[in-house]
Amino acid sequence: xxxxxxxxxxxxxxxxxxxxxxxxxxxxxxxxxxxxxxxxxxxxxxxxxxxxxxxxxxxxxxxxxxxxxxxxxxxxxxxxxxxxxxxxxxxxxxxxxxxxxxxxxxxxxxxxxxxxxxxxxxxxxxxxxxxxxxxxxxxxxxxxxxxxxxxxxxxxxxxxxxxxxxxxxxxxxxxxxxxxxxxxxxxxxxxxxxxxxxxxxxxxxxxxxxxxxxxxxxxxxxxxxxxxxxxxxxxxxxxxxxxxxxxxx
Numbered sequence: 001x002x003x004x005x006x007x008x009x010x011x012x013x014x015x016x017x018x019x020x021x022x023x024x025x026x027x028x029x030x031x032x033x034x035x036x037x038x039x040x041x042x043x044x045x046x047x048x049x050x051x052x053x054x055x056x057x058x059x060x061x062x063x064x065x066x067x068x069x070x071x072x073x074x075x076x077x078x079x080x081x082x083x084x085x086x087x088x089x090x091x092x093x094x095x096x097x098x099x100x101x102x103x104x105x106x107x108x109x110x111x112x113x114x115x116x117x118x119x120x121x122x123x124x125x126x127x128x129x130x131x132x133x134x135x136x137x138x139x140x141x142x143x144x145x146x147x148x149x150x151x152x153x154x155x156x157x158x159x160x161x162x163x164x165x166x167x168x169x170x171x172x173x174x175x176x177x178x179x180x181x182x183x184x185x186x187x188x189x190x191x192x193x194x195x196x197x198x199x200x201x202x203x204x205x206x207x208x209x210x211x212x213x214x215x216x217x218x219x220x221x222x223x224x225x226x227x228x229x230x231x232x233x234x235x236x237x238x239x240x241x242x243x244x245x246x247x248x249x
Contacts, residue, residue: 007078009070010043010238011246012053014061016078022058022086023094026159029183030057031173034083034190036166037063041234044247048142049167052174054246060086069239083189087161088196090187091123097159098125104157105132106148106172108164112194116163119197131157135164135172143171149179162188 005021006013012035015022026032033056040063043050053059060081061067067080090097105120105127107113113134117127133148152160160176162169169188176186238247 007076008244009066010040010242010244011050011248012040012059014059014078015081016061019081019086019089022060022081023090023097025058026090026185026187027096029158029185031177031186031188032056032058032060032086033170033173033188034060034062034086034192035170036190037065037235039166039170040066041238042167043238046167047248048171050246050248052170055174056170057177063235065235066239069236073239073243082192084192084195087187087189087192091120091125091196100158102155102157102159103127103131104152104155104160106160106162106164107132107134110134112163112197116193116197119193131155138168138172140167143168144175145172148172149176152176152184153180156182156184158184160184160186161193162186162190163193164188164190166190 005015005017007016008014015025022032031052033053035053039049039053043053060083061078062080062082064080064082067078070076070078103125105113105116107116113132117129117132120127133151135148136145138145160173162173164172169190173186173188177183
């Protein structure tokens with residue numbers, strides 16, 4: 001990823017190119033993250049998460065709140081590229097991804113895994129049970145999984161798609177990138193596939209485009225998402241203070 005296609009915010013190099021260019025980068029392998037607003041708001045409290053997002057290969061500007069604040073503070077033309085848009089592009093349009101047989105899917109639970117597999121099949125992508133892994137409940141601190149690591153090292157898939165919650169998936173993806181003996185594309189887009197398969201609140205492209213995905217999630221499950229997005233408000237003083245710099249400096 002060239003420096004001209006990035007902008008540094010809070011010590012993280014965010015990708016500023018198109019979704020097609022991001023898809024091309026995925027073919028080269030590496031860790032691709034879509035950090036959420038709540039995740040970024042907690043950078044100073046979670047140094048393992050911070051290390052993961054600062055050292056990933058591609059960070060997508062997924063947080064609409066961050067993009068809006070950055071425009072307020074710095075101006076410019078930073079555009080949001082959500083994990084939802086990126087994953088939808090890979091699955092529905094990117095011929096390299098669609099024609100690749102070596103996918104490996106990390107699912108949050110059995111029920112969602114089955115629904116996601118069925119939806120993928122309807123899109124022409126076969127996700128066999130042997131190519132899926134239901135993640136256990138990980139400790140919120142250090143996220144490691146030797147069983148998963150062994151499976152991936154044996155199968156050597158070209159694409160690993162991590163469909164777990166923010167704050168966990170980044171650490172797991174970073175652990176895999178550091179530990180695997182080869183360089184696959186490790187794509188951490190969280191619940192994006194659940195939006196596509198209908199397991200979570202449907203987010204139409206227009207709503208994602210104008211940064212309203214968070215509102216639809218809150219309306220469908222307020223007790224779960226309202227506190228989470230309320231915590232994202234801490235991003236305001238963090239960006240106001242540090243701007244381009246890492247919060248540790």
